[in-house]
Every structure is written in C-alpha cells, then in structure tokens.
Amino acid sequence: MPYRFGLLVGAILLQFCSGCTIVRIEGDARLQLRGGVLKVAPADGAGAIGYSVSGLGLVPGSGGPTLGYLRERGVFVYDPQACRVVLIEPHAGNVEALRAVLAKNAGGDRLCVMGKGGSQ
Amino acid sequence: MISRRIWPVVGALVLSGCSTIDHGAMVYVSTVKVGVGLSSGTAETPGAKFLIGVDATDAAYVPVTKARHCEVKPGVECKRSDYPITEITGTNETASDLSQLLRDESRKLMEKQAAVESARANLVSEQSRERRNAETLKDFERARAIIETFDATVAGQQADEPPPPLEQSPQPVEEALRSAEPERVAAARNFVKANGNAAFEYDSAKKRAKDAADDLAKAIDAVEDQAESIRQVSGNADGKPNGNRHDALSVYGTFSNNNSVKTGADGVHGDVGLGKSFSTGVAAQILADAKKTSASADCLDHAAQLGKLAPPASAASIISNAIKVCLMAAK
CATH class of the missing domain: 1.10.287 (Helix Hairpins)
Structure with missing residues (x-):
C-alpha cells in the first residue's frame, strides 16, 4: 500500500512539475485542448508552423518527454510552395536584405520567417 | 505487478501537458535538454534514445517527400493509401547563368x-x-x-x-x-x-x-x-x-x-x-x-x-x- 501511495504521490508531483511548460506557436494554426492534451494542426492553406516549447519538469518534446529542463524550437512545413525558403530567427532588419540575396528565383518571394523576424 | 505500478506514471505523462502537432515535414529543430530524457525516435532521427545529462541539437532537414494521414475532404482521394506520399520539390529556374x-x-x-x-x-x-x-x-x-x-x-x-x-x-x-x-x-x-x-x-x-x-x-x-x-x-x-x-x-x-x-x-x-x-x-x-x-x-x-x-x-x-x-x- 505505501508503495502505491508513493507512485500516486509521484504522479501528482509530476503534474505539478509539468505545470511550467510554455508552448508558443507561430504561423496559422488551429489549437485544440482535449483532456489536457494540446493538439496543434495547420489551418487550411498554412505554409508552415513554428513552435517553441520550454519547460521545467516533465516536458514533452518532438522526440519524447524530458524530465528536467527542455527548450525546443521546431518548424514544420506543410506547403512547400508557400514556403520555398524558411528563415529561422534571422537577425532583425536582415530579412529584406536576405530576401534580396535569395532573389525571386531562389524563393525570395515565398519566404517564411520564424522567430525574431516575425512570421510570414 | 510492474504494469500496475507503471500505469499511474503513464497516466501522469499523458495528462502532464503532452501535446501533439499535426506533423508536416519537419525542417528545423533546435533542442536543449537537461535532465532525463526519453525519446522514441522520430522520422528525422530514428532510434530510441535515453538521455541523462545535457543534450543540445541544432538540425535542419531537407525533406524530399512527405506522408501525412489522409483526411477525407472534398477533392481529396484517400482510397489508394491512408498515408499518401507526396514529393516536396522546389525548382530554381534561372533567368541567367x-x-x-x-x-x-x-x-x-x-x-x-x-x-x-x-x-x-x-x-x-x-x-x-x-x-x-x-x-x-x-x-x-x-x-x-x-x-x-x-x-x-x-x-x-x-x-x-x-x-x-x-x-x-x-x-x-x-x-x-x-x-x-x-x-x-x-x-x-x-x-x-x-x-x-x-x-x-x-x-x-x-x-x-x-x-x-x-x-x-x-x-x-x-x-x-x-x-x-x-x-x-x-x-x-x-x-x-x-x-x-x-x-x-x-x-x-x-x-x-x-x-x-x-x-x-x-x-x-x-x-x-x-x-x-x-x-x-x-x-x-x-x-x-x-x-x-x-x-x-x-x-x-x-x-x-x-x-x-x-x-x-x-x-x-x-x-x-x-x-x-x-x-x-x-x-
């Protein structure tokens, strides 16, 4: 009985530990919370979705959960034609210059920016 | 007995903020882990992994195909496969060389x-x-x-x-x-x-x-x-x-x-x-x-x-x- 009690306490503590997970979503996404589980899906016509997770405790990541500290940032592309080039955290002010460098033929006109430069 | 002990933990994991993302093609991931991590492997990084300590990963991927679960929508054909494979291509047709x-x-x-x-x-x-x-x-x-x-x-x-x-x-x-x-x-x-x-x-x-x-x-x-x-x-x-x-x-x-x-x-x-x-x-x-x-x-x-x-x-x-x-x- 004490063993089960310990497991139960552990499970409850896990709930408290995982209470400080912050999830940020960039891009056009639909968010659903079902039974405590967050489901992220792209909106119709969304080119890409960026996400960032940071948390302490039991934190879910793209590859699995981590007990401790996790900071993760990722990008999923759903429509490559809308996002021919994906920029992740480019330096502010450089987005336009990068757009010029990449030029039209390299996909500079279909640029998706994730991070500081903003989402497009 | 072990399975009985593990169920509360599994339940806690499920309820402790698990999130799912409708996976398209992952093109970038940057991760910092400190502590204990358990990974079942992904399409990008296959293979299970158990981690104790610190792990930092920055990776970019160039997907060439993707397979997403087919959702039945008007105009979408899902009869052939539930996971139709589509090619991801981008061409660079140049005006000058x-x-x-x-x-x-x-x-x-x-x-x-x-x-x-x-x-x-x-x-x-x-x-x-x-x-x-x-x-x-x-x-x-x-x-x-x-x-x-x-x-x-x-x-x-x-x-x-x-x-x-x-x-x-x-x-x-x-x-x-x-x-x-x-x-x-x-x-x-x-x-x-x-x-x-x-x-x-x-x-x-x-x-x-x-x-x-x-x-x-x-x-x-x-x-x-x-x-x-x-x-x-x-x-x-x-x-x-x-x-x-x-x-x-x-x-x-x-x-x-x-x-x-x-x-x-x-x-x-x-x-x-x-x-x-x-x-x-x-x-x-x-x-x-x-x-x-x-x-x-x-x-x-x-x-x-x-x-x-x-x-x-x-x-x-x-x-x-x-x-x-x-x-x-x-x-």
Whole structure:
C-alpha cells in the first residue's frame, strides 16, 4: 500500500512539475485542448508552423518527454510552395536584405520567417 | 505487478501537458535538454534514445517527400493509401547563368588583352620605324648641308676666278671645279637623291606611331572597361541564382552575427549578417554564391585600385593579371 501511495504521490508531483511548460506557436494554426492534451494542426492553406516549447519538469518534446529542463524550437512545413525558403530567427532588419540575396528565383518571394523576424 | 505500478506514471505523462502537432515535414529543430530524457525516435532521427545529462541539437532537414494521414475532404482521394506520399520539390529556374556570363565576360577580357598586346607590338614597331626615319631625316639634312656647303664653295671659287675671255665658255671652269668634288659630297648627293622624301616618310612614321599609341591607349581603356564590366557582373550577381538548380526546400538558420555577405541586387546594398548560420538547399547555394561573388567583387575592386596606382604602360597587364587571380579564386 505505501508503495502505491508513493507512485500516486509521484504522479501528482509530476503534474505539478509539468505545470511550467510554455508552448508558443507561430504561423496559422488551429489549437485544440482535449483532456489536457494540446493538439496543434495547420489551418487550411498554412505554409508552415513554428513552435517553441520550454519547460521545467516533465516536458514533452518532438522526440519524447524530458524530465528536467527542455527548450525546443521546431518548424514544420506543410506547403512547400508557400514556403520555398524558411528563415529561422534571422537577425532583425536582415530579412529584406536576405530576401534580396535569395532573389525571386531562389524563393525570395515565398519566404517564411520564424522567430525574431516575425512570421510570414 | 510492474504494469500496475507503471500505469499511474503513464497516466501522469499523458495528462502532464503532452501535446501533439499535426506533423508536416519537419525542417528545423533546435533542442536543449537537461535532465532525463526519453525519446522514441522520430522520422528525422530514428532510434530510441535515453538521455541523462545535457543534450543540445541544432538540425535542419531537407525533406524530399512527405506522408501525412489522409483526411477525407472534398477533392481529396484517400482510397489508394491512408498515408499518401507526396514529393516536396522546389525548382530554381534561372533567368541567367552567372557562370556562363562570367565566362563570356572573361573571354571578352582575354580578347581585349590580346588586342592590347597586338597594339603594343604595333606601337613598338611604329616607334622603331619612326626612330629609323628620324635618323634618315637627320642624315638627309646633313647630306644637304654638305652639298650646300660644297656648292657655296664652288660658287665662291667661281666668283674669285678672273672673268673668262668672252670667247671662252664658263663651262670648263665649273666642270673643273665639279670634277674636284670630294667623294663624300658625291655620296651626299646620292643619299639626297635616294631619300628625297625623307621628311615625308618621317612625318608619316611619326603620325603612325602616334596612332599606334592612341590605339594602345584605347585597347587599355577597353581592358579596364571590361574589367569593370566583370566587376559589375560579379557585384550585381550577389544573390542571383547560378545555373538551374533543383532541390526540395531551403532552410536557413542563424544564431549570431559574425559573418556577412554584400548585397547589390534589387537596390539593396550593405552587409547581410549571416551569423553562425546553417542553410540547406538552393538557399545555401545562393548564399554561398553571394559570399563568393562578394569576395570576388572585393578582389576586383582591389585589382581596379591596383590598376590606378600602376604606371599607365603596365596598368593593363597588371589589371589583367589581377583579374585572372580574382577569377581563379572565385572558381
């Protein structure tokens, strides 16, 4: 009985530990919370979705959960034609210059920016 | 028994903020883990992993296909497979080929350099001819002076002679004097006779030498113009695609600002911080080209400066050699 009690306490503590997970979503996404589980899906016509997770405790990541500290940032592309080039955290002010460098033929006109430069 | 013990933990995991993302093609992930991690593996990084400690991962992926669970929607065919595989492609159809353009401009440069060499050889030939004709003209003038001096001497002697009797012709006296004409005067007369147009020949040679010098100057200007043209092609090519390329997707990420390329395309000038960056696909190729062409543009700038500092006679060859070095470095 004490063993089960310990497991139960552990499970409850896990709930408290995982209470400080912050999830940020960039891009056009639909968010659903079902039974405590967050489901992220792209909106119709969304080119890409960026996400960032940071948390302490039991934190879910793209590859699995981590007990401790996790900071993760990722990008999923759903429509490559809308996002021919994906920029992740480019330096502010450089987005336009990068757009010029990449030029039209390299996909500079279909640029998706994730991070500081903003989402497009 | 074990399964009973594990269920609360599993339940806690499920309820403790598990999230799902409708997976498209993952192109980038940056992770920092501290503690205990358990990974079942993903399509991008297959294989289970158990971690104790610290793990940092930055990765970019170039997906070539994707398979998503087919959702039944109007116009969507899901009969063949629940997970239809679709190709992710991006093409880079280029309007111009920078390499070809640079090759063409380099070929023109070589032709103009050959023209400079030809003009220089022609100038040397014409200057040599001018010098020879100048010497001939000098000899001609000297010969004429000898003849004039001799003729003046003869005329003076004729005046000093007592007037001949009326019945005697003056011819024999002059002939006598002429017969005593030194050999060098005779040679001078022959030389003057043979080179009667020495002055004209000298003037012509002088004009031709001047024309040759002008031609050489024009040829050198043409080489410098061509060098400038190559520099502009390289400079304006920043960020422009180099050849037809085809890949899936381009991903570019950056974390700091310690690296840059120059931009010149579309009216944007200045340095673009690439930072401690990574990139994939066409974007990587374009950025690498931009970096390379900006370096070659700098090199060509220095070549042009070198040409300005060099003596005019050797400026063309110095510029052309510097450009060769720049183009070799740009390959």
